[in-house]
Amino acid sequence: KPSIDPATQIELTYVLIPAGATVPDLDIYEELIYDENIEWTGSSSGVVVDFACLTNPYHGLTTIDVGTIGNNDTISFTSASIIDRTDFQNFIFNIRLKALMPSQHRLYIRFYNGTTAVTNEVQSTINKSAITGYQNISLELSSFTWATSSFDTIVFRYNRSGGATTYSGFYLDYIKLQTSVTTVLPINTGIELIGDVTGVGTTG
Numbered sequence: 001k002p003s004i005d006p007a008t009q010i011e012l013t014y015v016l017i018p019a020g021a022t023v024p025d026l027d028i029y030e031e032l033i034y035d036e037n038i039e040w041t042g043s044s045s046g047v048v049v050d051f052a053c054l055t056n057p058y059h060g061l062t063t064i065d066v067g068t069i070g071n072n073d074t075i076s077f078t079s080a081s082i083i084d085r086t087d088f089q090n091f092i093f094n095i096r097l098k099a100l101m102p103s104q105h106r107l108y109i110r111f112y113n114g115t116t117a118v119t120n121e122v123q124s125t126i127n128k129s130a131i132t133g134y135q136n137i138s139l140e141l142s143s144f145t146w147a148t149s150s151f152d153t154i155v156f157r158y159n160r161s162g163g164a165t166t167y168s169g170f171y172l173d174y175i176k177l178q179t180s181v182t183t184v185l186p187i188n189t190g191i192e193l194i195g196d197v198t199g200v201g202t203t204g
Helices: none
Strands: 030-034 041-045 049-053 063-066 074-084 090-097 105-113 135-140 150-160 170-178
Touching: 030 074, 041 049, 074 170
Parallel strands: none
Antiparallel strands: 030 170, 041 074, 049 063, 063 170, 074 150, 090 135, 090 170, 105 150
């Protein structure tokens, strides 16, 4: 990695881009699940979904238009190959609500290997009153309980425990798995203390 001048620079992080490569190495790595509808295969059950919608994209040209959705309706994404959970730390997606979401309505995420569930369901934290733009939702994979580290399918399940029987829907976009960024704690090797100094904690 390049050297820094501690008198004028503070090192925050670094990534490795191998010679001849156009993307970083595994210091920062993303597995795109949905961006332009050419990544994982999308499907739905109980709800009409347009996986190639050109209206209101968050990133790129297309987005996922989820129509009127009801209790236990699902949107699924399946990879052509098996994914190893240990290669990633976060599951990230972007959602734009079409209308205020009833407080009794929820969106859950679960991972599958084929038709076999390999995790519990985890509820995504959505601001149900934010309807003017996309919300970035990030779930740590460690927040799921894993029966095995291998999976190939991710399922969104809509749940209604009361209130209106259906909801007018939402947009989903730029869905991905991501590794953590290598973080380097700043170290200043040239501290000069002048005058009366009072301090607590540890210095180094």
